Structures are given as structure tokens and as C-alpha cells.
Amino acid sequence: MYVIPETLVDLCKKRMEPYNCEGFVYGKGPSTPEIMIVGEAPGETEIHNGMPFSGRAGKVLDEFFNYIGVSREDIYFTSTVRSRPYKIVHKKSDNNETFIKKYNRAPTMKEQLAHAPILDYELQHIKPKQLVTLGNIGLQRLVGKDYSISDVHGEVIHSKVRKLKDMDSTEWIVSDETYSIFPTFHPASIFYNRSLEKEIYKDLDKLKKLLEPMKKS
Numbered sequence: 001m002y003v004i005p006e007t008l009v010d011l012c013k014k015r016m017e018p019y020n021c022e023g024f025v026y027g028k029g030p031s032t033p034e035i036m037i038v039g040e041a042p043g044e045t046e047i048h049n050g051m052p053f054s055g056r057a058g059k060v061l062d063e064f065f066n067y068i069g070v071s072r073e074d075i076y077f078t079s080t081v082r083s084r085p086y087k088i089v090h091k092k093s094d095n096n097e098t099f100i101k102k103y104n105r106a107p108t109m110k111e112q113l114a115h116a117p118i119l120d121y122e123l124q125h126i127k128p129k130q131l132v133t134l135g136n137i138g139l140q141r142l143v144g145k146d147y148s149i150s151d152v153h154g155e156v157i158h159s160k161v162r163k164l165k166d167m168d169s170t171e172w173i174v175s176d177e178t179y180s181i182f183p184t185f186h187p188a189s190i191f192y193n194r195s196l197e198k199e200i201y202k203d204l205d206k207l208k209k210l211l212e213p214m215k216k217s
């Protein structure tokens with residue numbers, strides 16, 4: 001099991017303090033995984049039990065990986081941001097009392113920059129055979145806004161990835177190493193657009209083929 005240094009976690013928690021984000025979920029998985037999943041950010045379930053992709057989207061993700069015959073033990077799970085970005089909505093109960101509810105939202109660029117050193121570190125120290133990004137946030141964190149998930153899902157991208165120029169910077173530079181990146185939609189996307197499920201399964205067929213020679217080596 002791979003564990004990032006606690007000093008890095010403390011630093012990034014501090015960088016995140018100005019923002020509406022809660023909890024902290026560590027990446028999870030082996031140090032030489034077959035696949036590294038790069039998601040968006042944890043949700044409510046994940047920040048309560050500390051396990052990446054353990055909520056509703058995680059159940060769907062498990063079905064995807066069952067389909068291609070990859071077990072959780074062969075995957076390192078990480079995400080662009082490691083705390084749950086939330087927005088507060090004031091709601092009214094049936095007896096007209098106002099209460100506050102927190103909803104998940106996509107991480108802002110400032111939040112992505114605050115937690116960037118963690119993913120940079122993981123990419124440098126963990127040697128995944130294949131990166132799999134879920135949704136636009138994970139994809140664009142690695143290769144920038146020229147790439148959009150609806151255009152490139154299911155296509156392998158061989159590319160250097162973005163990393164912070166230095167800890168105090170808001171500027172991205174590119175890594176020395178080149179990675180193999182396979183983008184597909186985020187599993188939660190099917191909750192809002194059921195037709196994406198068919199597209200995802202077509203992507204998974206391609207991912208399965210891509211992984212076959214790696215399994216033999």
C-alpha cells in the first residue's frame with residue numbers, strides 16, 4: 001500500500017483552508033498498480049469513511065472494473081482534489097423551518113492548485129502502467145483545457161502531464177515523464193445522463209484491449 005508523506009498532507013490541508021472544502025481522503029492502492037484512477041474530488045460518503053470511491057459513484061465504478069476483469073487491488077485511486085468541495089443551500093422543511101444542506105460541487109481552479117502537490121507527488125513516485133481519468137476535471141488537470149472529455153473519451157493520449165512549477169506558484173509546467181492516459185466519463189455522469197452509460201461501456205471495451213498486453217508483462 002502506497003502512502004504519501006504526512007508533511008505534504010499537512011501542507012495541502014493548510015493551502016485548502018480558505019475554501020469551502022471539508023475532510024481529507026488519502027489516495028489508496030499499491031505502489032506499482034496496473035491502473036491509476038484520477039477522479040475529481042471525494043463526496044460526502046468518502047470523507048466520512050476515508051475510502052475513495054465508496055459512495056454511489058464508486059458502486060458504479062466497481063461495476064465498470066468488474067466488467068473488464070480488473071480488481072480494486074490492482075488500482076491506485078486518487079483525485080484532483082482530496083477534500084469535498086461543497087456549496088451551502090438554504091432549504092425549508094415541511095413545517096417551514098429553514099435548514100442548511102451541503103451539496104457537492106466541482107472543485108475550482110484555486111482548489112485544484114491548493115491540492116496539486118499531492119497528485120504531482122503521486123505521479124512522480126507511483127508507476128502506474130495506465131492512467132485512467134474520469135470526467136473533465138481529472139483529464140484537464142493532467143493535460144489542460146485543450147482536451148474535452150466528450151471529444152477524447154476512449155482514446156489513448158500519450159503525453160507529459162501538468163505539474164505545479166513550484167509550491168508557491170499558480171503556473172503549470174509539464175512533467176519530464178510521458179504517461180499513457182485513457183480518459184472516460186465520470187461514473188456519476190450517468191446519474192444525470194443515462195445515455196452516457198453506453199458510451200462508457202464502449203470505452204471500457206477499448207480499455208480492456210489496451211490492458212491485455214500489460215497483464216502479460
Ligand code: URA
Pocket residue numbers: 038039040041042043046051052053054055057058079
Ligand atoms: N469522485 C471522485 O473523484 N472521487 C471519489 O472518491 C468519489 C467521487
